[in-house]
Amino acid sequence: MTSRRTLSDDAISRFIAEEDESEHEREQGSDSEIEDNLSEDDIQSDFEDEFIDDEVPQQLNDTQNEDDISPPVSSEPTGTSESSRRDHRIIVPDRRVLRGKNQHCWSTIKGQSRGRTSAINIIRTSRGPTRMCRNICDPILCFNLFVTDEIVDEVVRWTNVEISVKRRDNMIKATFRDTSVTEVQALFAILTLSAAMKDNHLSTDELFDSSFSGTRYVAVMSRDRFDFLLRCLRFDDKSIRPSLRHEDPFIHIRKIWELFVNQCKLNYTPGEHVTIDEQLLGFRGRCPFRMYIPNKPSKYGIKIPMLCDSGTKYMLNAMPYIGRATNTNGMPQGEFYVKELSRPLHGTNRNITCDNWFTSVPLAKSLLQEPYKLTLVGTLRSNKREIPEELKNTRSRSVGTSMFCYDGCLTLVSYKPKPSKMVYLLSSCDEDGVINPITGKPEIIMYYNQTKGGVDTFDQMCSSMSCSRKTNRWPMSMFYGILNIAFVNSYVIYCHNILAKNEKPLNRRGYMKKLSAQLSESWMKERLEAPTLPKHVRDNIANILPKPVVQNDTDNEEEPPAKKRRYCTFCTNKKKRMSKMTCVKCRKTVCGEHKNDVCFECLSNQI
Template sequence: MSLNRFRFLLRMLRFDDKRTRVQRMEVDKLAPFRDVFEFVVKKCKSNSSVGEYTTIDEMLWAFRGRCGFRQYMWNKPAKYGLKVFSWVDSRTFYVLNMEVYLGKQRPGPYEHIRQTPSPVVVRLVEPISGSNRNVTYDNWFSSIALSNDLLQNQKLTTVGTIRKNKKEIPPEFLRTKNREVHSSIFGFAKNLTTLISYVPNKNKVVLLTSTMHHSKSIDNATGEQKKPDIITFYNATKGGVDVVDEMCGNYSVARKTNRWPLTAFYLILDIIGLNSLIICSNNKEKKLVRRKWLKELATELVTPHNRTRLQGSLSKSTHINIMDILKEDVVRPPVEVPNKRKRCGLCEHQGNKSAHNCASCNIPVCGKHSKPTCLNCINME
């Protein structure tokens, strides 16, 4: 298609009924994009099995336009955008579930949905309730009450850092005076949460909780740092969402726009491309290259439309381009070369000059010694 056609389609692209949007937005901030978002999330949850270890973290879909729930996050490269809580497989980096942070919802069907840490985690991990899998998250989500609740009611173990202002933490775990660097203090609640206080540097302490580990074991591979197994496990599984962000950024379909639904659509397409690659890689012995996979995926998506277009009236160049995309053999017609007229190779004596060459032997031919042939007849020959 032409560039103007492409830009026109982007301007006209919508994901809901514009005639009823105002009424729906009075009760739902995500109304312009909710149907598409929930459809994609449903497909992500139903088309892949979850691994043993998963992680929950925040994504930031970069956006600086007008949006009622745009967030500022100083620790993200984009700083401003749409905050999305994401649940990812720590091994394959498959995106399993997502939820857009909307702040306080308006009175209506979504008013009761709280987006504080504990309810968000419970909603995200609902598909694996009772499966004895593990969930890793950072200190924004972590709390002793949440860890115990997931272990007792949903049979899920958790590992995560925890903030120092939690009232359940004993004062001894916060003190750094007279403590050796790389030393650890363990606290155990019977068959529930394990609390650890680790000193990585002088006058600094790191707190972690785990319902998966119940011992004082130290990872010998860390050498003089003497890191406990809890910290080693957390470092190995915490980066799932960050890896997804990086992979989506390397090959992204995003374009500059002032409409947040279109920004969300671009990022959803990136996640769909990544998830589809992971699913197909699991079904093949040979590892797929993501760049080649995305190109192949795009070609397969446009193939039905291109075959339909071939039935209509097209310009010569468009017809050839579509045949190239479909990877079908096509004999190209004589190419017109302006200002390079040569004498016909079949005329006697001096002959007539012509700008056309024979498609087979490539000699110049004039109108008397050539005849026009359509592409369909050329292909049949």
């Protein structure tokens, strides 16, 4: 008998949620048993424990009606043995061969196996940061792994081009000067702090009001400069857009996005369980590929299918949906996105969990072949032509029963959680039809519930501490999304490296507050050098910046008291000359006229 791969995650998978984020739970669109995320204290205390069967919050999808899996209603009498209960919950069709509407052939009997774990379920890599990221524990260094110097230089370059255009029609003053790398990093620091303190919804007047939001925002940058930089922030050359826009409507931020996603791929090695789902980045302005998904919290926005680690929720790969301009090479969109997003994992035998928008029988079969070598577990839509009629809902079928059929390594199960509802799941893990003795659900469903929430929990983490601000430009909305992803991914790297040293990491809010302080420190030091800086701003910066530590040569030596000015001993009362100089021998006060310079030899003879 072949055995399903066991689900066992390390400490980082238990360190991704905060106890103070419960008020931001997404609307639940599933009847499955869903538990709240563990607090960080619980995650740290259980660092060495095995992963427990907690099911992550599930965000509604536009195609989620058939992904809902409810617990079974058992009507069995007490005293029934375990074997009889298992037999009662599995319905075996009379025929050995079942066919779908497209004549796809299924067998009701699992073929013989060699009694060993199938090769497609064996993973030989471990989860964690790559070699170049393993010893990085400073928040700003973790953040710079994703928002690299190349990305910042690109933003500074095209922002200065836009500033020069706007400066033509305005008076030359400090607000319209060109920006620099340190100032753009200070801008990121303000956005980071607004995300940590949940101030991103405030207007700039409220954000920079010291009596309302404190003095840290004012110390980093003025309100006018902050508004001006956000208006001028650009990510590409505007002069070449018209010639490329019809081929790639995402050209406004394509280069920045590819640089960022490439860093996400290079900096982390995922575990054996990954999730593919879509994130809806909220945006209500004009955008050629804006989507309307009524079941999503944002409803309007930019759809981004992405690949996340099921345990740590690290975002590995993402591709924005750009509408008709998407070139799928003749493949269905769901199949296209699964194969493209999983490209960094090809040949690694990992498992992909996805919902019914992506899952199909041809996709599951093709992923088992070269060069993919991946397994798939996901829900199926009831209108798929591969599903036999015998597996569909009937009135005579009892609630809580399951039917299995097989096609080589593929396993198809239909589970009836309610009288008027039927759920179909497909697995290519070469597994038997087994019922969990505790819940009464098929093991495929239990595995799906444990691994389906990677992207949904990642989306929840991004929205709970988001730097996004109101804007009518979709590239700015995408850039806010890039920063939110960088916050989560860098925090995963930070936690992994700190826990590897047997130290306690900062919570996510403390991490982002420290990151904000580090990003703005260099710019605040430059502001102090400006002679026209107002005194109250100078005092705010001095209070925020760390105080330099002065070490004396001798700890017991006391500093000499400051000398007072006194009247010269040898001048007349009319002159009334005052001086701080004194005679070395008699300690009398002398002015410059009565001071006498001698050499060391003469001075020694006099003494």
